[in-house]
Amino acid sequence: MNKNTKRILAVVGASALTIGALVSTSAQAAVTSVSLVFQGPLSGSDALAGQDELLGTLTALQMYNDSKPAVKVTLVKADDQGDPSVAGPVSQGIATNKSVVGIIGSAYSGATIASFPAYKAAGIPMVSQSATRATLTDPKASDNGFPIFHRVVPPDSVQGPALVRWATEGVSSPKVYVLDDLQTYSTGLVGFMAPQLAKQGITGVVYSHQPKGTTDYTSEVSKIKASGANVVIYAGYYAEAGPLAKALKDGGYKGVFASGDGTVNAGFVTGAGAAAAEGARLTAPDFPFSGVANAAQKAAYTKATGEPISKADSHTYVVSSFDATNVFLTCIKAGKLTRPAIQNCINSGTFDSMSGVKLKFGRYGDVVGGAPIGGFKVVGGVITYVAAK
Amino acid sequence: MNFSVVTSQFWPLLINGLAVGLIYVLISLGYTMVYGVLRLINFANSEIFMVGTFATVIVTRDVFHYTSAHDALHGWKLIASLLLLLIASMLFSGVTAVLVELVAYRRLRSKGTNRLASLISAIGTSIMISEGVRILTKSAPVPTPRLLSKFNLFTIGSVAIRIDTFMVIIAAALIFFLVDRFVTKTLLGKAIRAVSMSEETSKLMGINLNRVISATFLIGGLVTGAAAFLYMQVYENTVFNIGFNLGLAAFTAAVLGGIGNIRGAFYGGLTLGLFEQFASAVIGGQWKAVTVFTVLVLVLLFRPNGLFGEAIQQSRV
Numbered sequence: 220m221n222k223n224t225k226r227i228l229a230v231v232g233a234s235a236l237t238i239g240a241l242v243s244t245s246a247q248a249a250v251t252s253v254s255l256v257f258q259g260p261l262s263g264s265d266a267l268a269g270q271d272e273l274l275g276t277l278t279a280l281q282m283y284n285d286s287k288p289a290v291k292v293t294l295v296k297a298d299d300q301g302d303p304s305v306a307g308p309v310s311q312g313i314a315t316n317k318s319v320v321g322i323i324g325s326a327y328s329g330a331t332i333a334s335f336p337a338y339k340a341a342g343i344p345m346v347s348q349s350a351t352r353a354t355l356t357d358p359k360a361s362d363n364g365f366p367i368f369h370r371v372v373p374p375d376s377v378q379g380p381a382l383v384r385w386a387t388e389g390v391s392s393p394k395v396y397v398l399d400d401l402q403t404y405s406t407g408l409v410g411f412m413a414p415q416l417a418k419q420g421i422t423g424v425v426y427s428h429q430p431k432g433t434t435d436y437t438s439e440v441s442k443i444k445a446s447g448a449n450v451v452i453y454a455g456y457y458a459e460a461g462p463l464a465k466a467l468k469d470g471g472y473k474g475v476f477a478s479g480d481g482t483v484n485a486g487f488v489t490g491a492g493a494a495a496a497e498g499a500r501l502t503a504p505d506f507p508f509s510g511v512a513n514a515a516q517k518a519a520y521t522k523a524t525g526e527p528i529s530k531a532d533s534h535t536y537v538v539s540s541f542d543a544t545n546v547f548l549t550c551i552k553a554g555k556l557t558r559p560a561i562q563n564c565i566n567s568g569t570f571d572s573m574s575g576v577k578l579k580f581g582r583y584g585d586v587v588g589g590a591p592i593g594g595f596k597v598v599g600g601v602i603t604y605v606a607a608k
Numbered sequence: 609m610n611f612s613v614v615t616s617q618f619w620p621l622l623i624n625g626l627a628v629g630l631i632y633v634l635i636s637l638g639y640t641m642v643y644g645v646l647r648l649i650n651f652a653n654s655e656i657f658m659v660g661t662f663a664t665v666i667v668t669r670d671v672f673h674y675t676s677a678h679d680a681l682h683g684w685k686l687i688a689s690l691l692l693l694l695i696a697s698m699l700f701s702g703v704t705a706v707l708v709e710l711v712a713y714r715r716l717r718s719k720g721t722n723r724l725a726s727l728i729s730a731i732g733t734s735i736m737i738s739e740g741v742r743i744l745t746k747s748a749p750v751p752t753p754r755l756l757s758k759f760n761l762f763t764i765g766s767v768a769i770r771i772d773t774f775m776v777i778i779a780a781a782l783i784f785f786l787v788d789r790f791v792t793k794t795l796l797g798k799a800i801r802a803v804s805m806s807e808e809t810s811k812l813m814g815i816n817l818n819r820v821i822s823a824t825f826l827i828g829g830l831v832t833g834a835a836a837f838l839y840m841q842v843y844e845n846t847v848f849n850i851g852f853n854l855g856l857a858a859f860t861a862a863v864l865g866g867i868g869n870i871r872g873a874f875y876g877g878l879t880l881g882l883f884e885q886f887a888s889a890v891i892g893g894q895w896k897a898v899t900v901f902t903v904l905v906l907v908l909l910f911r912p913n914g915l916f917g918e919a920i921q922q923s924r925v
Contacts, residue, residue: 427892489749489751
């Protein structure tokens with residue numbers, strides 16, 4: 220290679236590097252919009268749960284858009300039906316969308332686990348509003364979501380004991396019957412009830428299972444009656460909890476019916492009928508929207524959803540969805556517009572929640588310091604917040 | 609395993625098993641009758657059932673204007689309302705079944721296409737109906753207002769028989785008896801059986817094949833609609849995919865009894881209903897499907913025509 224050739228190559232190389240740098244810089248500067256994904260059940264038997272949560276996300280986005288931001292955020296709705304077998308393919312499709320910088324969700328624990336492979340491979344950070352299975356943030360568990368998974372709600376290791384306390388509160392000589400639907404969320408929740416039951420000195424607990432999708436609970440009611448239980452705790456979702464509560468009432472059961480956050484949905488009362496649902500004790504790491512939202516948030520809710528604020532409390536996980544969405548929006552406002560930048564922002568930042576508590580995520584994705592569990596009761600056909608449990 | 613529940617809850621399990629089993633019997637008739645004349649599984653039968661459940665809700669809520677705030681009905685008003693609901697549910701399901709035959713089967717049959725084309729066409733129609741209802745209902749479970757107060761009608765020994773369970777057992781058994789008599793004793797019934805035995809010979813004997821097949825779909829749909837009505841009186845809830853599990857169970861019952869055989873559907877449905885109840889109570893609900901299908905596979909290994917298939921060939925559809 221002679222001197223001239225070297226010179227020409229050097230000039231071409233330098234030019235190429237300069238052009239490359241310029242293109243790269245202009246490409247960075249050109250990012251004016253990103254996408255966030257809301258993932259949850261938007262169809263199928265659990266659709267009401269996802270549709271409820273979506274309201275919180277829409278409210279947060281409304282406030283973001285009203286602030287005339289420099290970066291436009293597009294919301295992509297990913298319907299995983301709360302079903303792991305659907306969530307796998309859905310997440311694979313989402314992961315290929317280059318504009319997606321974060322996942323609000325998934326709503327259900329099983330669907331969350333099924334989504335991990337795609338999102339971990341693509342490095343897309345997740346902040347769930349309602350996936351409560353403890354193993355999702357357990358470093359020893361094989362199905363944990365480290366390093367991409369975070370959640371704004373406390374895990375079932377907090378909710379399980381709270382549910383037992385609330386279910387048995389004021390019941391003399393409680394005889395407990397625990398029924399689950401064999402789903403990832405439910406079996407996890409049941410696992411955290413046993414220590415609390417033992418702690419309260421409750422023995423002779425019967426554990427039983429009826430798969431999700433069951434419509435006929437008559438044989439289970441026979442078993443419950445045979446066991447002499449006066450407290451039935453159901454770990455599952457509202458679509459099955461409604462028919463179960465109705466079958467219990469029609470079968471002559473007169474004890475306490477209790478369930479976790481999967482049942483805190485107006486669909487439970489609709490499915491059970493107001494009479495059968497009356498008095499049911501429920502828990503959820505969730506609080507009534509109207510109780511914690513400020514005036515601006517309430518106005519944004521009505522603007523985003525078209526619903527009067529009086530209806531907001533009938534929906535579940537609106538507050539936590541608002542908080543999960545806000546984690547991403549805060550990072551985007553701070554100019555973090557790539558998946559790694561947002562991941563770092565979530566790991567290191569501190570975020571405002573609707574209730575005023577500052578959210579800071581621990582290494583494995585749970586909020587440092589935890590959060591209380593809300594106790595609810597069906598009163599007059601309405602799921603009513605009672606107190607923190 | 610909890611065998612003690614069988615001794616303490618034997619009669620409630622038996623009564624509930626009979627009620628569930630008889631609902632399976634009626635739904636399985638929809639499968640078995642169509643199979644008898646076309647040698648095809650009508651996969652849309654589960655959606656025909658679902659349409660019947662929604663017909664019950666719509667008529668109760670939007671025609672009778674009953675709401676959950678109303679008190680349950682009594683006397684003649686109750687009987688008239690239940691009869692009208694039964695008729696409405698049967699009509700909706702019957703018409704849907706005939707439309708399914710026209711859309712999914714007839715044209716393909718007239719073109720002499722492969723049977724698999726009809727099978728796929730029926731699955732497609734089934735999905736279309738199900739998804740259509742899903743969109744209309746936004747996937748939400750839909751309850752029906754309670755017309756029938758769930759009181760104990762009478763007590764045998766220590767066992768209380770609830771009015772809705774009693775009604776299901778009596779009505780379903782009666783409907784099955786009427787269908788069986790219809791198929792064995794009437795001219796149309798004979799034509800259906802003739803087509804079932806040999807399509808070609810039936811044509812040569814002057815039987816209008818299309819009319820007989822449509823009539824078979826209609827009868828299957830009417831009976832499935834009756835099952836939907838009875839189901840709603842007990843469980844009072846429906847959803848767009850309600851037919852999936854029940855349809856699968858009813859189809860299993862039809863195969864267990866000997867598909868294509870009306871009385872086989874009866875025995876298959878009852879066997880399945882009772883087995884499910886007791887297996888669920890003793891082994892646990894999570895094993896219900898496993899045990900049922902294990903038994904089905906074992907039965908088919910030794911009796912490929914189903915449990916009662918060979919013994920009652922005479923009553924084949």
